[in-house]
Amino acid sequence: MxxxxxxxxxxxxxxxxxxxxxxxxxxxxxxxxxxxxxxxxxxxxxxxxxxxxxxxxxxxxxxxxxxxxxxxxxxxxxxxxxxxxxxxxxxxxxxxxxxxxxxxxxxxxxxxxxxxxxxxxxxxxxxxxxxxxxxxxxxxxxxxxxxxxxxxxxxxxxxxxxxxxxxxxxxxxxxxxxxxxxxxxxxxxxxxxxxxxxxxxxxxxxxxxxxxxxxxxxxxxxxxxxxVSGMMTADPRLVPHARPIPRISYQEAMELSHFGAKVLYPPTIQPVMSQGIPLWIKNTFAPTDHGTLVEVSPPATGHIVRGLSSIGQLALLSLEGSGMVGIPGFSKRLFEALARERINVILITQSSSEHSISVGVNARDAAAAQRAVDAEFAHEIAVGKVEPLHLETDLAIVALVGENMKNHTGISGRMFGALGTNGVNIRAIAQGSSEKNISTVIRAQDVKKAINVLHETFFEATAKQINLFVVGVGNVGSKLLEQLARQQAYLQEKLGLQVRVVGVANSSRFVLHEHGLALDDWKEALAQGEPLHLPTLVDAIHARNLRNAVFVDITASADVAGCYAALLEKSVAVVACNKVACSSEYATYARLKALAQEFNTDFLFETNVGAGLPVIGTLNDLLRSGDVVHRIEAVLSGTLNFVFNHYNGKRPFAEVVRQAQAEGYTEPDPRLDLNGTDVARKILILARESGEKLEMADIRNVSFLPESCLEGDVEAFYDQMAVHEDHFRGLYEAATAQGKKLKFVARYADGKASVGLQTIVPGHDFHALHGKDNAVLFYTNRYAEQPLVIKGAGAGAEVTASGVFADIIRAARA
Structure with a gap:
């Protein structure tokens, strides 16, 4: 039968x-x-x-x-x-x-x-x-x-x-x-x-x-x-990579069905569950599909978690008050009040101090539940023993289900860690003693993100999806997108990362596509995009609420940097090539670092110093491992190093600077490089990362430029450099006569920092720097006599893009 x-x-x-x-x-x-x-x-x-x-x-x-x-x-x-x-x-x-x-x-x-x-x-x-x-x-x-x-x-x-x-x-x-x-x-x-x-x-x-x-x-x-072809690991309308569950236990099926999987309604299968009668869920329109077999003891699979489910339209009712502590009967009266109104309780959680108890009910029952509970405890509320019932709406439950969870430690930790990293705030938690179900109450608007994050964590260990928003697609930004396109297959195969660029923006337009932009025609998509209004862009990023989101700033814009706080507060990681935020007021820098920590996300800016060189990362590793930095000496401007390595007094100084700008080594305004401002920002950032509370005004900047070179616009700057060619030739010839080379050096020691042009003797680590190379010397407790030296190309679109790329991977693997 x-x-x-x-x-x-x-x-x-x-x-x-x-x-x-x-x-x-x-x-x-x-x-x-x-x-x-x-x-x-x-x-x-x-x-x-x-x-x-x-x-x-x-x-x-x-x-x-x-x-x-x-x-x-x-x-x-x-x-x-x-x-x-x-x-x-x-x-x-x-x-x-x-x-x-x-x-x-x-x-x-x-x-x-x-x-x-x-x-x-x-x-x-x-x-x-x-x-x-x-x-x-x-x-x-x-x-x-x-x-x-x-x-x-x-x-x-x-x-x-x-x-x-x-x-x-x-x-x-x-x-x-x-x-x-x-x-x-x-x-x-x-x-x-x-x-x-x-x-x-x-x-x-x-x-x-x-x-x-x-x-x-x-x-x-x-x-x-x-x-449908059986039960799925998650709702396929929310999770594109949800997969069928071939076999599942009755208890697991009932848990999943209770928490939103519509295939079964738990109470209805009791007559067959009690007798251990196998139950098949099959698809009428795809009868050859395996479907799902619900049985008493399904065989073990490679997954600890059997499936994920959710319930929307939830309201959380919280009864709180010091008058509840140690007094029996409060819970009984709460549930009786709800039962009289025929209100079903979906979830229960109570603090160990007995100071509060929270229950989840269907949102449509919330108003009736609040009236019933407030009426039941009217006397206690009037005398201050209990607070009026606190009601929260627009909530949902996300549940992790699997009988095998009880045999493995750390499942809750992985669950909460994955949600926390993505800014999903947990309002309440419930876990049965059987450990078949871990339920969390979250905001309804976070359900899609939460379900995808958890499915990725427990079912897709080989494919973590990263969603990038790239602002600034000039030389460096374009190179970054090229590098991402070339490395997509490698990242998925070797690192288990599916990196999608879901948004790009330039100074005038932006385009967002939730399922990812094609990296071979992003320029056409951007040309058809919306006019750029930064608050609108930030709101759009928040509204999409994508998991593992990373905002990449490859501009020099103070306005874009001003968006970082709003992004970090939503657990969107920020990768900044832009130096404005970290070199602005110390309070701003410190706040952004604190926000990243508070909201369990990343604020990374390796390319602020040394382009693609691992300068900041190395400094952080030294400090985290207990070393102490005493002094930093550095050549931090690829532009200035390029200029002084190519200037020999025969070609005009202005012409060499134009060459550096044409080859993409300078800031958009080359005066920021030549007047030392850019280098000052970099040594300021290194000093701050070393633990020093310095402001930009504290950096001593000894400029080698005549004052008239800094007046007017960029073309006037070039004109004035031509006028002062004898000045620049004189600097070069004086150094050469002593067998030395000109280098623009940044220095930090004893809580003070300075930048300026110096003559470097042969044998010094800076003397042999060629082209656009940078070098950083760390003098620490461990590197007291011989400094730790980091040296390499410190400018150029390719290497800078590679540094940004590396920060993206750090954020993705956090």
Missing amino acids: QVLKFGGTSVATASAIRQVVQLVAAAARRETTIVVVSAMGGITDALIEAGYLAAAGKEEYRERLRHIETQHLEVARELVPIVSQSAVLSLVKTHCNEMEAICNGVFLLGELSARTLDRLMSFGELLSSRLVAASLSAQQVAHRWYDSRQLLRTDSQHGFATVDLAATNQLISRFIVAQPEALYVVPGFVAADDQGATTTLGRGGSDYTAAIFAGALHASRLEIWTD
């Missing part, structure tokens, strides 16, 4: 019913089969709506009924040959006339009782099961249709009747013995009380009907046929 149940989508159209008939006929050839049928998709809701419209005195109920009748008649005509249609059409018409008569009475009385509504709702399953039976007859498949109301006995609690399983099991067993067939068709959802009045079994009623038949007959299996 086997039981097959078909849901509303499986019988919603004539073609779907024909598919059902094929499946049923094949099943009946193998084993005696009972088929339980739901109402056509949407019909139950339409019947309820018609009833309430009639009770409200609105004649629109007639139109609803006409639509229901038409839908069933059309399906009947498609399913049954013309010569056999009259009996089926007559039966459909009879049922529809009964529906209309009931609604007419409701309309006249202006009242819809629970008993009448049950009778009205029952027609959905009665009609659909009759159509399945008619199609079987048309295909000459022997069967017997029978009314479930003759077999399922309940109490008279209309709308959610309780089944008398002892009486029902006896009736079913007698029926099967007395009227043996190879195939039976019965309507789901409907039953009757002892007086024969129609009752319904509430949510999941057809599943329950099927489980009751399977349990009563000790069936070999129960199959639930629906429109």
Whole structure:
């Protein structure tokens, strides 16, 4: 004996019913089969709506009924040959006339009782099961249709009747013995009380009907046929990479279903679970798919977690007060107050101090729950022992489910860590002693991000998705995008990172695409983008709320740097090539560092000093490992090093500077390099990273430029350099005469910092620097006699982009 149940989508159209008939006929050839049928998709809701419209005195109920009748008649005509249609059409018409008569009475009385509504709702399953039976007859498949109301006995609690399983099991067993067939068709959802009045079994009623038949007959299996290929590791509408769960335990299936997986309704499968009857969830429209087998003890898999689920539309009620501590009965009174209002409690959590208790309820019940609890504790609230009930809405539950979690430590830590890294704040936590479920209450707007983050953490260890927003796509930004495009396959294969650029912006426009921009045509997409307004861009990033988000600033804009705080506060990591933030007021620098720590994200700016050289990272490693920095000496301007390495007194100094700008070594305004401002910013950042609270004004800057060179615009700057060519030649010749080289050096020691042009003797680490090279010398406790030297190219689009790239990977792997 086997039981097959078909849901509303499986019988919603004539073609779907024909598919059902094929499946049923094949099943009946193998084993005696009972088929339980739901109402056509949407019909139950339409019947309820018609009833309430009639009770409200609105004649629109007639139109609803006409639509229901038409839908069933059309399906009947498609399913049954013309010569056999009259009996089926007559039966459909009879049922529809009964529906209309009931609604007419409701309309006249202006009242819809629970008993009448049950009778009205029952027609959905009665009609659909009759159509399945008619199609079987048309295909000459022997069967017997029978009314479930003759077999399922309940109490008279209309709308959610309780089944008398002892009486029902006896009736079913007698029926099967007395009227043996190879195939039976019965309507789901409907039953009757002892007086024969129609009752319904509430949510999941057809599943329950099927489980009751399977349990009563000790069936070999129960199959639930629906429109999905079994249970999934997560909701595929939220998680594109969700995968089917081949086998799962009853307990796990019930946990997942309770927390939002709509395939099963937990209470309905109790009759088969208690007997260990295997339950298959199959797809009517893809019958060859494996589906999900729900069983007592499924084999172990490689995953500790079996699946993820969520419940939206949640409200959290919190009862707090010092008067609760040590006083028995508060919890009892809270739950009794909710029970009197027939409000179901979804989640419970209580502090160990007994100072507060929180419960989660459906948002639609929140107002009624608040009134009931405040009324119950009115006296305690009045005397100050308890606070008025605190209500929070726009919440959701995300649950991690798996029986195997209890055998592994650190699951909660991984869960909370993954959520915390992505800025998902947890409002409440509940974990049963069986450790099959860890539930967290979060903001409803964070559900998609949270589910994807957790699915990635527990099911996709080989593919962590990183979402980049890149602002500034000039020389360095364009090179970065080229490097990302070239390395995508490597990053996925070797590092398990799926790096997507979801937004790019230049000084005038921005474009965002949640599923990632194609890196071979981002320029065209940007050209069609929206006008850039930084608050709008930041709001758009927040609204998308993507996991593992990284904001990359490759500009020199103070306005863009001003956005960092708002991003860090939402746990969006910031990678800054822009030096403005870290070289502005110390309070700003310190606040950004603190925000990154507070919101468990990254604020990385390696390329602020030395382009792609690991200067800041090395300094941080020294300090974290307990070393102490005493002195830093550095050549930090690739531009100035390029200029002084190429200037020999024969070509004009201004011409060499123009060459440096043309080759992309200078800041957009080359005066920032030549007047020492850029180098001062860099040594300031290194001093701050060393623990010094310095401001830009504290940096002593000895400029080698005549004052007139700093007046006017950039072209005036070049003109004045030409005017002062003798000055620059004199500096060069004086150094050369001593066998020395000119280098613009930054120095930090004893809490003070300075920058300026120096002559460097042969043998010094700076003397042999070529082209655009930078060098940094760290003198520390460990490197007291011989400094730790970092040397290499300190300017250029490729190396700077590679430094930004490295910071992105650091943020991604955090």
